[in-house]
Amino acid sequence: MNGKWGASLIVVAALVAGMAIYYLQVYGYYYEVTPQPGEDVTLVSRATGQPEPIPYSGFRAIDADSSPIRYRSCFTTPLTTDQLAAYVPLDSAEPLVAPGWFDCFDAEEIGRGVEAGQFHMYLSVKNIAYGVDRVVAIAPDGRGWAWNELNHCGRKAYDGTPVGEDCPPRTEGAGS
Structure with missing residues (x-):
């Protein structure tokens, strides 16, 4: 017994x-991110190399303090493909899966659209945290998504290989 x-x-x-x-x-x-109108969605300008806010609506976002790559957001923008040409494009990025309850962010749909060349990707913020960039994908109909992903330096830093001189110095507590 x-x-x-x-x-x-x-x-x-x-x-x-x-x-x-x-x-x-x-x-x-x-946690749900509190929107900051006019500041939530930025793209890096080709002319200045700095993030600039773009017009958007319907912004929703989630984030977590436990990891710099848990950020996900959804929005719509009136910008056309021609207008988006003023911003730094990205050749490759892979959207990370969001929790099922955050239903506006479908990583599989975004990935298929990017792979097919239908959705265009842009750099939003370089090194938002050490070794982490914010990436934006925008569909032809104006739907947009943003997420954080490891950049070259982040991949090296987190897999334990030396980051090299091409990466900025890592400050104490960075990436946590």
Whole structure:
């Protein structure tokens, strides 16, 4: 009889721990970003090399303090492909999957659109955190998405290889 209670206790503890881990990964660390009108969506200008706000509406975003690459946002913009030519394009970027409850950000759809050349990608902010850039993808119909992803220096820093002289110095606590 005591063995059954012990085994039951272990199973219940494992289930509770599993549910807690699931909750923390999918819901617990994320928070909705408070919109800052006129500042939420920026693209790096080809002319100045600096991020500039673009017109947008319907902005929604989530983020988490636990990782610099958990940011995701969705918006719409009236800018045309010709107008977007004034901003720094990106050749490659891969949208990261968002939690299922943040339904405006479908990484698979965005990835297919980027792969097919239908959605155009732009640099939004370089080194928003050490080794992390913000990337924006915009569809021809004006739908847009932004996410943070590791850049060249970030990939090197986080896999443990020396970053080299082409990367900025890493400050204490950066990337955390």
